[in-house]
Amino acid sequence: MSTLKDRLTADMRSALKARDELTTSTLRMALAAVGTAEVAGKAKRELTDDEVLAVLTKEAKKRREAATAFADAGRAEQAAKESAEGEVLDRYLPRQLSDADLTALVSGALAAGGFTGKAQMGPAMKAAQAAVAGQAEGGRVAAEVRRQLGL
Structure with a gap:
């Protein structure tokens, strides 16, 4: 198992124990996306940290795009939720270059x-x-x- 996936799982358990619903649901979604990527293709396989990072990057991008779409549609509450989920995922991504x-x-x-x-x-x-x-x-x-x- 990749160390990044282990960290996601451990952090999800900690969030569950702390009753942090936002972090728990976001990390569950991220782990589900990682699981889907693992079974994609002809045979199930373990993802490397780089592959897990690519999945997390894709999920974070989805959250940013959804937040923008909700904000444009005048749904501020849903946009704030998507932005918050994106911030949770950003903790696991490398710092972006200036x-x-x-x-x-x-x-x-x-x-x-x-x-x-x-x-x-x-x-x-x-x-x-x-x-x-x-x-x-x-x-x-x-x-x-x-x-x-x-x-």
Whole structure:
């Protein structure tokens, strides 16, 4: 079992004992998503910490998008609940890079690979994503790569 999944399970048990309903329900949802990812495919398998982190990132993004949608629809109470769930999940995610740090990492990755022009967008994105290593959302990375390639 991955250490991140162990930590989620232990924290859920602690939240249950403390009668923290928000944390309990959020961590149950996250563990259910991890369980679903484990059984996806042809055979059940244990997820690595990186794979569990990817599932948590996806779930946190869903919460942010849902909070925005609820806020736009005028449902402030539901938006606040989704935001709170997102904050619980953010405790388990790596710190996001600042714009300056992201710019520096992407420019270093592009310089190392010698990427220029639109035709090399795919390989440039692969190198940039490897350099960032989950510390920024893909959309932010793609926007920065496009900006630096002059697209």
